[in-house]
Structure formats: C-alpha cells, structure tokens
Amino acid sequence: MPSYWFTSDNGELPQNSIKSIAPDKDGFIWMTTEDGLVRFDGQQFKVYNSDNITGLRSNRMMFLKKSRFSDGLCVNTDVGQTVHVNQVPEVLPQKTKDRNENQELGYLFSNNVDIYTSYFINSPTYNILLKNHYYSVTRDSIRLYNLKHKRLGAFSNRFVNGTKFFVIDDKLFLKNKKDYFIVSPTRLVKINFNMPTSGDETIYANNAIDQAFMYQNGKLYYLTAGKNGITPKLILSDFNTVKNNVSTLYYDPKLGIVYIGSLTKGFMIVRPQNFKSYTDIQDPVVYSSFAYDSVSVVTGRGQIISSNGTIRHLKTVLKTDKFFSILDNNGDLWTINYENSFHRYKKSSNYSLSDDWSLKFTPSLLYKDDKGLMWIGASNYKKYDEGKLYYIDPDDAAKKLNWAADFNFLPNSAQKIGAHKFVIGSQNGLYTVDLKQKSIVKNQLIGNAYIRGIQSSKANEIWVNTYNNGFFLIRNNVTTHFPFDRNKYIRSAHCIVEDAKGYMWITTNKGLFQVAKSSLIAYADKKKSTIYYHYYDKASGFKSNEFNGGCSPCATKLANHYIALPSFEGMVFFDSQSVRPILPTNPIYINEARIDNKLVTFKDTIVINRNFSRVTFFLNSPFYGNPENLNIEVKLDNADNQYWTKTNDNYTISYTSLYPGEYKLTARKLNGFDSEYQYKTITIIIPPAYWQTIWFKILVLITFLLLLYFGFRQRTKYIRHRNLLLEKKIIYHTTELKNTINVLTKTKADLSEQIHSHKKLIGSITHDIKSPLKYMALTGKYLYENLDRDNPDFQENIKTMYTSSFELFHFVNNLLEYSKTYLNKNDIHTERFSLHQLINEKIKLFEPIAKSRKTVLENNVSELLHLTLNKQLFTIIIHNLLDNAVKNTEAGTITFSGYKTLDTIGIILTDTGIGMNPELVAYYQTLSQRIKSEHYEKQFTKGIGFTIIIELLNLLNGDIKIESEENKGTVITLLFKR
Template sequence: MRTWALFFAFLYLNIYGQRYTSEWYNTDNGLPQSSAKAIVKDKYGFIWISTDDGLVRYDGISFVTFNNFKINNLHFGEFIGDPLSDSITVLNNFQENKIIIKNKIPRLTQRYSHDKTLFSNRNSFVYRIATNTISSHFYNDVQYFIQLKKSSYHFGEKNIIIYKDGKGNETRINIPFSNKDLSNIFVYNETLFINNFKDRITYSICQGKLSVSEKPSLFNDPGTKIYWQQITNQTFIINHNNIYIVEYTENKPILKFLVQYNEIGNHSYYSMFYDKDFNKLYLGTLNNGFNILSLSNFYVARKETEFSNNVAYASLPFSKKTIITENGTEFGKNGIVQKYAFGNNDSYFMMYDSSENILIKKRNSVIRFFKNSGYKKKDSVLLKPGFENFMKSGNLFATSSSTTSGNHLYLSKKETFGTPDFTYTFNGFINTFFQYNRNEVLAGTSDGLYLLTLGKNTPAPVLKNTHIKSIIRTKDNLVWVMTNKDGFYLLRNRKMIKMPEDRNGYLQSAHYILEDQQGFYWVSSNNGLFKVPKKQLLQYAQDRKSPVFYYRYTKKDGFLTNEFNGSSQPNAHILENGEFVFPSMDGFVFFNPSDIKTYYPDRKKIYMERARIGNSGVVYFNNFLDLKNNYKTADIFIDLPYFSNLENLYIEAKISGKENSDWEQIPIGKDLKYTISNLSPGEYTLNVRILVSPDGEYEVKTVKFNIQPLFYQTLLFRVSFSITLLVIIIVIVQLATNFLRIKNKALKQIVHNKNSELKETYLNLEVVQNNLQKEAEYQKKLVETISHDITTPIRFISMLSQKLYESDDIELQKKYFDSIYKSSEQLYQFTLNLKEYTELYRTENIFEEKEYLVNRILESKKKLFYEIAKERGTSIITTAREHSYSKVNEGILSAIIHNILDNAVKNTFDGEIILHITSHKHTTIITISDTGTGMSLEQIAIYRNLFKNPKIETPSFRGKGLGLHMVIHLVKKIGAEINFKQNYPKGTVVEITLNKNQFL
C-alpha cells in the first residue's frame, strides 16, 4: 500500500508542457449535425463520430456521413465493441436499432438482448456503464454494472461493490461508496479505479483484490474531472484546465500531460479521444460541434505585453537553454527569463567578442556590454559616417560602410575597429562575409557572391545578379549560401549548386539552415519551416536529378506565424541543451528536433474502394470498376487516414492501358480523388503512388477499370456490319441485273412498237423526204471530208515511216518520230470527235423529257479541260451565279460547248477562259470568251454567214477543219443561235442562245 501511495504522490512530477492549435468543425464545414457524442478510431485508422444525424467517418481530409440507413431514428449514442477485431457497434436512442461498423462501412444489423445498455429488473433499472463522460450523472435508485472481457463489476448497494469473475463467482468489496461516486471511476483492462475526492483516497480493485492509496494526487483532487471510454481504453484527467491522459506501466497508472486548454469549461464537452499516432486530441460537444487540438512541441517565446514588437532578428545564445536579443531580453522556450538594460539598439547586428562581451550596433557606434559585470557595464566606439555593420567569421573581423564612393568591406585580424588590414569595394550593398579558408573570404552583396583573396584587391565573382542574404557553415563542414529570392545553394569546390525548390516555391526566400543529430536539415523561410533529409540534398548536388522531399511546418503545427526572419549574421542557433531557435515575425521558435515528428501515411492503410460516377451517389467496388459507355466523369476516391498538415502529402497518379498518361500530382482539396474523363472504351489501370517515408519511399496502389464500348464500337458489331454490307451489295447487284433485264425486254418491245408505227407513218414520208435528202447530202459531204482529212495524215505518216526506215541519223530519226507522234495525235483526236458527232447526227430527240441544270455541263467541261489549260498557263473561270435549266438534248448541247471550249483552250496561252450563263424570260445565253489568238474578222464573217444561210445545204468542209462546222450544224439542229465576235483586247467571244419557248 505504501508503494501505491508513494507512486501517486509523485504524479505531479511526470508532466511537461505542450502548445496546440485548435480547429472547430460543425454543420458549416463537414458535420451533418453539431453534436459529437462519442469518438473512436477503427483498426483502419479512421476516426468515427456519433451524432444525432448519423455516423461520420473522418480521415483528416474530409468527413463522410452515413445516415441513409432504413431506420427512422438517427440519434446515436456511445460506441461499444472492439476496434481491433473490426467490430464497433452503436445503438440509437431508446435502443431501437443497432449499427455495426465493419470494414470501414457502417451497416444496420440485428439487435440482440445483450446489446442493450439499459435493462429492467423487476421494479428497478440496470444500466451498463461503457463511458464515463465529463458530465455524467448517476443515481442511487439505479443499478449499474461494468462489463469487462472476463469479469464484471456491479454497483447498487451502498458501500458495496460486487466483483463477478468469468465463472460467476462473486466477491463483495466494502468501501465508502455510493452510485454518485461513479463519476470518479475509470477502468483499465480488468482493474477498477475509484477516487474519493472528499477524503483524497484512491481505491483500485483488480480481480476482486482491493488496494488503497491515501496520499493526495491529481486522481483524487477535488478539482479533477474524469473522462473514461471503455472501447478506446482511454482515461483523461482534467484539472484546472490541464488535460492529462492516463498511461500505464505494469498496470499502474501514470499521468502524461497533454495540454493546458483554458476553454475546456466553455463548451458542453461530452466526448474525448487522444490519437497518439498524430498527437491530436479530439473533443466532442453536445451542441457546438467537433474540436481538434493539434498538440505541438514547438514553443514560441515572445513578449506578452500589449503593443509589443515581437519581430525577431538578431540574437545570441546566452545560456544552455536561452538566447538574448539586442535589447537585453533573455528568452527561453517558455518566454522571457530576464531583462538586461541594453536600451534601444539596432535590431540586426550583435555578436560576442573573444571575451564573450556582447557587441551591439547603435547608429554609428558599437556598444560593448562586459560579461564580467553581468552585462551591466558598457563602453562604446564611434565609427566613421556611413558605418553599416560589423561581423565576425573565423579569426577575421569585418566592418562595412556605404559612402558616395561605393560600398566598402574592411577586414582585420584584430578585434579593434581601427585601421583595417584589407579593404574591398563593391557596387552592391554588403550583407555578409565568410572566411572560406585561411587566405580566402566570401563576400555576399545585394548583387552577387564574390571570392576575395587576402592581399589582392580584385574580387572574383562566384554568383552574379543575386541578392545574397547569409553564408552558413553547418557542422558537417558544408557551406550554404542563402539568397533573397533565388533559393539556397551549396558551395562546393568554389562552385554554386542550386538546391531544388519545394513544390510551392516557398524556399525561394530561404533564411537559415541548421543540421540536427538525426541527419536532417532545418531551413527557415518566408513561408514556413522546412525539414529535409541531408542525404537527399547531397545526392541531388551530385547528380542534379534525384528527388528531394521537403516536409513543411506551419502555423497548424504550433507557430504564431509562417514567416520567419533572417539577417546577415547568424540568427538561428543550436543551444547547449540541443534545442533549435529560429526567429520569426512573431517571436522566437524553440524546439528540440528529436521531439518533432514527421507524419506520413501508413502504407497498410491506403484504400481505393469508393467511386462517384457523374452526379450519382457513391458506389463501392473491389479492385475493379466497370464504367458504362455513357459515363461523363468518374471520381475514384483515395481514402487514407492522415491527420497532419495536408501540404506534406505527396500523391501522384497516372493511367495506363489503351491510353497512357504521365505521373501527375493529385490536388489536395475537399476530397482526395482522381477524376477519369474523356477516355475511349477499353481496359485501363489507375496507378496511385503515395510518399510514405522521408526517405522517398512510395506505396503504389492500383485499380483496374473498364470503359464499356458503344454498340457500334464492338468487334461483334463491326463483323456483323461488314457481313450485312456485303449482303446488301450482292442484293443490289442482283436487283440491278434483274432491272436491266426487264428494261432490255421493254426496249425490245418499244423497238417492235416503233417499227409498227413506222409502217403506219410510211405515208407521211413524203413530207420529210426533202429533209432526208438534205441529210443524206450532208452525210455524203461528211464522208468526203473525212476521207480527205484521213488520207492526208495517213499518207504523211507513211512517208515519214519510209524516211525513218532509210535514215541512220539519230537526230533526224528523233525529228521523224516527233512528226509521226504529232500526226498520230491529230488523227486520234479527229477519230474521237468523229464517233461522238456521228452519233449526234443520227439522234432524233433534240429535247429531254425533264429539265436539267445547264451549269452542270459547264462545270463538267471545265473539269475536263482544266489540266490541259493549266499546262498552257490558262485558267478557266465560271462566273454563272444563278442556276439555268433547259430541255435541249443534253448530249448535243454538251458537244457544242465541248468543241467551243476545246478551240478556246487550243488557241489560248497564258490567258483566261470565262464561262458564263445569263438566263432571261424567253432565252438562255451561254457565253464562252477567251483571251487567246482569236478569230479574224474574215473568219467571223464566214461562220456567221454559214449559220445564217437559211438552206440546210452545207458546203464541203475540206481544208477548213471539222469542229465549228459540226457546231453550227448542231446549233441549227436544236433550233438555237450562235454568234461570234472578237474579245478585246484579244481573243474570241462565242454566244449560244437557247430558246425556252420551243419546249414549253
């Protein structure tokens, strides 16, 4: 018993302080309702909250509400069960329904009688205690019991506690106790602890055996409130706004101080849970929502008086655990320790001399506070006008000044501010200097970094056009150069190696760098404090491509501001007790780097099993997702319990399959998800990788998904379509063949009928006999002309062939071949026209049954002669803007236009031919004009007379060509008119006038 008493007596010594940041959540930012009546963490790492409007799962990023159960009562109470066995249950009000949370999903399940927490026993009630909340109330007329795994405790009789083991054996313990004292109890495993606040006694009962501690402790302090929750096996002691958690050593309780939270009594707190993995304390209220306290091992020392300036710049280590500033304020991690009468001085420059006296700049003077006087006595040295700062590095001392002649750096091997040993002049303002080795010095200015060789007056530039802030040698003997807006550099072998930036670019303005004992660098910046593995930076310096992962600490981790400060002199320190100190825009930040954790996702607790397709609800899947062909977007959620700063999550994703993508960063927003869109049908794999350690290790998760094709994109459709198309083609060919056969029979019948009609019209032959005689005469003359035109080229070809045979001269043979070719071509063209024209002469149908578009003929002829004209440098232009229709025999009209256009093409070089149609009420005029050699007035007169001759008698064509004569004959045949005239300045215009009235 004395051992227990001594143990409880020393509980007060086992505490230490922590800061915190607070975040509230309610219906405005995630919760469905502002009550958080119970909090528990499942085996998968998710936080569950019981509310009066369903159950809520929290993963540190978003809240997922489950309230679509098929029940009417969504007012849920405390959690019971065992999270480690993946079995968390909760009942709603009046114990009507039971929900079980298993495999991260709550489901409605069957309720059994032993699930109840309230039972009726004859004329009284029996209530099971599974949680002892801050505001719990217990009554003497109600029987209570606590159910443990192997035993139970029963309360009801005054001064009697009944212990029942697993076999039902009872042990009665008699102590001063009533049911109202149940608010002072807590349980750990099989041990019940009871605190008597009145007599300051603590009882513990383990398997029916009683132990008593009569010494006062926080457990039995009248100002203590106890919160215990059986499912989490956690107990909290709240005493005068200080919150402790009960930990156990060999089943003996000890108190670990968590935080001093002065607002603990300002809200209706009802539930508590401490997550030691992320050092967070969760507090639930009955009506104000859900509060998360992020506990911090960062300490901010600042002046707490009103209107104090807490912008921290220059400082010096002062004791093993304190620093001192230029105004004489000594700070420890918990605030001001002592003040020295240093007065008001310049806040950027201070240092120790060799006697550990403190030197501080004040305008143009250097003030020295003597250590042997307890820094109470001082003297000063007045320097020349323009004096800016003083510095020390290695065994060199420096001052700088700015005058009209430039910026000067004075170096001396003595501490006195007398005549310098070396003087250097720069264009830029001098910020810092650093003794690189015995004979070389680095100078950092506002326009670059320079290497100075002692004894030589000319600085050698190392880095130009960069504002140098400070130069630092870490304890591993590496030299780092910090800049204003260009990041930070490693100086190795007199070469600058720029370190990679963080992904947000906050390290562009890096201030200071310190190295800890665990192999990490700590870098302060204008936006946060960064921690980075030393080996990653050095590996990058070696190959320029290795990835570097920065871990960023912000206000969420306990600072008062994200903006840190830097100066030309060392202003971040490693104290003798191992603590780091960085100055910020709101006080000095103290911390022990070994106490500061980095948080990464647990590689075993990363899940991809939820998706939202379009605007529908969330669906669950298992490693494979099947998407319909009409999907618009599909969000695949990445669920991972991560309760730290989300900016330190490195999550990337890519798609592989029918289409591939590169790794891309997944944005951290309200939800952590990857959106699938605009992918063609096929099978794909989504690969997601998450950084799970500071060493750059990734955990890769994959989800396979399939996008179903549309019906016309399937192979079956393509094969079926091909077969169907082939069958259709065969059917069409067969139908066309049958149609032609039927048409052929019909034509034969028409011919037969025509013969009969000819016999009947024989008597009318005398009427047309004259015309037939004229036609026969024309045919006769045509045969004569053809005979003449064919005989001459054939004779000429024969003659050339004979000469070719007799000649041995190669050049002459080529000439003969050329002549034969041209004569043959002329003869070939002649025979082509001959066949077409003779067919036209025999036709009797000079009108069509239906109108057709004349423009179509012009376009077809234009296409026919386009390439020939193009070779001659001639362009054919159609200027007809309106559609003109005709019933004149299309073949005859086509032959007329063909011959006229042919003549125009033959006689036009490097010119243009214009085809035009003008439609009037009674006529349609087709105009073909060219800019070629043109027809003489004599030729025009001949052809005009030939057309105007009222007799159909046609003179012999011999020697005058065939084309225009045939055209004139065909024009007459269709009852049209043709006119020839000269085109100015050169060329010919041919007009064909069609009479619309003749076929109305």
C-alpha cells in the first residue's frame, strides 16, 4: 500500500484538514478543507476560495452534502454561505430551496457529522436526505417527509449518544452499540451484519454519496446492503484509521480505488495492485520458466515460485544459462548452457537425471515444434557469421542429433510456420527458412533489427519482438510494424503473451503494456490508424520496471489464469481474469483559460480581445490511473499550424498570436482498448478592429471604386487636352527633325570624305617616312658591318645610328599596320601558318641587335605547331614582344616555346632581362578586361607597345599571362583557343 500523503507541505493542498470527499457527475473528486474547496482530477489539484469564487466571504468549508434541487453537491461555510459545487463553484443566494426551512440554522441536508444529544440544544432536528424523501431526527422521534414536507410516517425513538446514521443504496441505517437497524417509515428493523462484531468497530459514513465503511482491527471494510442485511467487503489491510486521524472516505467500487481524508495528514489514494513480484534473494534476476503445477513455475535456475509468493528449489542443480527451459511432450525438461552443450532432465527422476549433448558452437536457440521435435540452434560467437540448426526426436531411443541447416547468421529464436518452414530470428534480422527447398529469405520490412523473441498466438499469427524497433505481426504472409507508445518504451519489446480475454501483454525495459488484440489486428488490416497501449509501472505492484526477454519461454500461463513474467527483481504474477485497468474514459473539459494574467471561465465559446499577449487553455479529463495513459492532443483549426499537438504535463496549451477571426480548438484522447478517439471542441472568437471588419472593407472598396471612377474621368479629360498639345508639338518637332536629318546627312558625307583623306594622308606620310628609314637602317647596318674596327667611338656611334633607325623603321611599320587594322577591324581575314617559321623570321630580324647586346635568341617551338589567325596582326604581336625582350635583356637568353591541349594553344616567351615591377604586371594583366569594357578609352601612359599587343590580342580573341620578377626576367604566355 502506498504511504504518500498529499499535503499542504508538498504544495498540493491549501490545508491538511480534509473534512469530506465526494465525486461529482463529471468524474471530478471534491474535498473540503479549512482553507478552501479542492477539486482533484486524478493528476492535479485546483483550489477554489475567495480568490476565484465570486462573493465568497470565508474559505473555511464544512461538509459536502447532497443538494435537493441543484445539480451536484453543496457545501456550507463557517459563516453560513452555501456554495454550489460544479465545475465552476458559485455562492447560492441566501434564500434558496437548498436551505431546509425546517432547520433554524439553515444547515443543508445529509450531514456527515456525528451527532450527540448536545446537538439538539441548538438545532431541534437532524435531517438526512434520500432520493425522494428525507428523515428528520429529533431527540425523541424519527419522522419521514416527502420533498414537499408532507409527513409520511413517524415513530418514537429516544436518541442515544453514539448512534451512527449512514445511508446505503438510498436506505437509512443506524448503528446503536452492537446492533444495526434499517429505518422504516414506522419503526426500526434490526438486520444482520454478515460479520462478527464487538461493538467497538467504527462506522464512517459518507452520506453525500450513500457510502458507509467499517473499521476494525486494522482493516477497512466497504459496506453494502441486501436482503440478507449488511455485508462488509475488505478493501484495505494494515491501516490504522485512528492513528492517521481519518475523517472521511470514498471508495470507487468499479476501479477498486480508496480515497482517504485525514484531519491532520491531508489526502491519500490507495489504488489496487494487480501485480505481485516475488524475488529469490539468492538469485533475483529470472528469465525462462515453465509451469510446474497449476499455481507455480520453475525458472531456468530451478527456482519453484508460486503465485501466492512461496519459493522453493528443485533438488537438482540444473546445467543451464537460465535463458531456455522447455518441456517436451513427455514432460522432460530441456535446457542449454554456454559450455557448448544442452541437456534433457527426466521428469520420471524429478529432474535429477539428465541426457547431455555437446556441440561445436555455443547453443543459442531451443524450440519445441507442433510435433514435439526439439530444435537446437548453435552460433559461432567468434565470427558472428556462422550458425547451425539441429533437431532431436525426444522419443528416439538412439538420442540422435540431426543436422538441419547452416546459416550465415546467429539464430536465437524460432517459430514453425509450415511442414518444412520456419521463421528464424537473429541479431541482424528475421529469416524464413525452407528446409525442403533449402532456401533462406530475409524479411525486408524488419530489416537488420535485433530479434528479441518470436511468439505465435495462432497458426497464421507470428509476433516478433525486437530491440529498438518495437514489435511486428506476420499474418497471412503480410508483415505489419506497429507504432510506438508516447515515450517509445515499447521500442524494446521483450515478450508478447496473449491472455484468455483477448489482450496482449508486452514486456519492455521500462514497464508492461496491455493492448487489445482486436485493435492490433484492425491496425494490421488498416481499419485503425492508432493503438491504445495501457501502461503499467512499479506503482502497479512489481518491484522493477525492467522485464527480461531473449529467453524461451518468456512468459508462462498457469491453470489458475495467472501469468508469470520474468524481471530484474523476481517473477511478476498477475491474474489475467481479474486485472482492472484504470482507463481514461471520462470526457475532456475545456472551460477555463488564462488571458494574459486574467483567469476566465466559459462554456463552449470564448471571446478574446484582439490585443491579448498570451492565452492559455486548461484542459481536464478526470483520470485516476497512471498519467502515462492519459494523452491529450489539441489542434487549432483555421490557424497556420493545423497539426495535432500534445499538451504539456499540466494539460495546458498556449497561443501568443492569433489573427482576428473564429477558430475551433479541438482536443482528443484515446478512451481505452477500442483505440477510438474522444473529442471536445470549443469556439474561439477574436473580434476584429473596425478596420478589419467586412463592412469596413466593403466601405473602403466602394470608396476606392468611386475615387477610381472620378480619377479616371479627370484623367481622361486631362489626356485629351494633352493629346491636342502633343499633336501641335509633333508637327513642330517633325519639321525640326527633317532639318536636322538634312544637316546630319551632309555632316556624314563630310566626315566620310575627311576619314578617307586621313587614311590617304597617314598612308602617304608613313610610306614617305618608311622608305628613307628603311634605307637609313640598311646603310647603318652596312657601315656597322664594314667600318674600321680600330676606332671604338666611331663604331659605337654607327651602332647607335643603326639601332635607332632600325627600331624607328619597325615602329613606323607597326603603326601603319595597326592603323590599317583599326580602320578595317570588321574585315579581319585568317589563315593557317607555321608558328615555328614565323618566329624564325623575327629572330633573324632581331639577331644583329641581340648579338650587339650579347643576348642569345632561341626558338624551341615545334615545327608541327600551326595557328589559324590573322597572320599580319599576330606578326605585330610577336614583333613587339621580341622587341621589348631584346631591349630589356643584355648578356642573357630569350626563348620561344609552345604547347597545345585539347582546346588551347599556348606560346611562351621567356627572357632573363631586367623584369617588371609588380605594379606594372598588375596593370597589364587587368588591361585586357578593361579593353573589353564598353567604356574603355585608349591610353598609352604605360607604354604603347604592350597596349598595342593587348588590343590586338583582344581582336584575335586571345589572352595574355605575365609573370615577372625584377632583375630576374619575364615569362609571357599567349593563349588562343583551337
């Protein structure tokens, strides 16, 4: 029995004096205290006092009582106010039919208080309300009235101190010393009390709900009335009501729950414990077991544990790993151990004598099929990829071990599904094995899940338990994976066992689940989309939430309807026929909300001001079982998120931003094993601001259309006026345009004539300069080659004249070709030529100057390398590059090389001259991109040579890459697409 009291010290109650307890029609339980009225929904306490009951003057509550006309219960306060108890308690007016006009002090009917003769000093009557009439007790009589106060009977009865009145099934009883009586309209009738009494027993009456209890010798009884008198039913043992100062009791006969109120200790709930756990302290962890008799099981270690808690041991110490304990059809016990052997213990020897077999690998499976054959699986745990299957006929006198199959996995569980077919579980999936066809097929839906066990409830129903992937059903060759519970405890399902009432019991590492088999089949047939799993934990009676699996059998059913389940702390027993699960069947209530800091109540519709910051709705569904079994979800229609959302642990849901409009807030929960949802819907209305209303929007639309209409009219008038002005302007500007075109035509002709003259002039000037320069260069060359070597100064002057005239000649020649190109750049012709040959020509041209500078020119370009370009422009580029290299290289080397790829031809010029500074390299590298820009203007601030090279490369769709280091040389790469 639990020893936890709900108290004010723990913050659950406002005060520890519980005077009365009673349920209402909605399933809530109400309690009265010295500091308010308390409502309990099974999970949370809610206090009602002067803070939330309008007009309440005192929080000191008396006793819950029946109400003659109002719906529900009532309670008086110490200042004479009457509170009507419902979901929203309210103070009744002073003049109300709930006040008995025959009572001077205005007390309600159905007092729970004990009365003595002194009671009648201040109150002449003590009235007890039944369904259609009431009894009025005085000091010397008992009278019966109907609800209209017409007397129906009366008789004399002198009140004796210690008399206890109590109501059962709408009948009034009284206890006077050792005797019990039923009160009739005309007399007291003595009745039997179907249990020996001594007169010192204590009667606890809860006349608000027609319940009575008797306490005697540490035991609490619930009283029922019948033809044979009053019958007590034991509901609580080893509990001292006097020591615990018990003042009031309520018993739920359907669920077997006792609710206890104390004047000093607060409130206690005693729930029935349907499960018992019995532990052998020598070896508390149990696995496999088999039925020893109708009330006991034998574990794999030889422990004999009965459903009433007695523990014995077999005389023989079994050779076993305790994971497999299977009886064959002869009643003999088969076990395996990790020493590569398995054994058969003879029933005839009371399991003291055994037959033994040895295996190459470790035994990992033991199974008895429908014909009584014993199947043994073995696993190579050194490789984890080799297993074997054997079988033995227990009736075979030769005790022959027969090989059946080899596997590339480790078998750990089996179930026969045909004459020669099995499903075999392993650490990496489930396999269908056909021994006749010698085929092995892996179940693809189960995949690589670690199989924990296989059970069969019918020939065509195979239940498969796994680690971390829940459980499956193979039915009619279709595999179904079932959903998890809310906390995903069922992911590690150890064992599934079916009871006689159609429920499946599933053990896990975190507790026990009960589920209706019909719901699982309906889910597998796609007739249901969800499943109600009923959860049990240690509070239900077992010592540990961790059950064991991976054994066979993993559960044992006894002839007395008990089922035994192995756990970490002993064997858990329960009577599958008498378990009374506490189901969440009560309706969902949503009638309270907190808007910002204001608490409001409502029925089915709530109106919220659009300026709210946060609204929190409180959901209730009275439920007195494990909170894990009450799962409420909500969905807000017409909102952005219309998915089902789980409420928090306090069963609340909050919203911080809702647009004006009407919303439907729907809550749902599963009611029980039928896996059907129960729904509750409320309406939320958020009134819009006037500018958000429909009529305002319509008004704005009409105003907009009128403005649009009049604006269109004005605009039309304006456009017509503008059109007239525009026509006049067009005539004027047309005349001006004609004159301008004539002027431009004449200007164009003049410009064309000027350009033609300039072309002739440039050609004439260049030609006139070119010829003398050419002969000057030739003369300088002749003089340089034939001069008197004995005069160094004269030789140097001639060399200078030759070099200058040579460079000036080629500069003018290049300038001429460059000018022609830009004047005719839209008509550039291409031709195929040898790159090696062209570079040789240029080397011969510059070789004298290079020699004079002690520089060597080399051509390493392949003779097979050809280009298809405008040869004239390319020649200018090579000429200028070589010219620059010769000028900047003294006593060094200038080398040409080339290469080609699938899409590119590259020409590389390498010199060992003075190089360029980084700023100049960066300038020339970016010059190509600037030339391609529409806003490029020719500038020769950095030298005309390179500018001409890059502009010509741009015309030839080529690119340039410059690498240079001062005083070390320069590498220039020209790139052309093939």
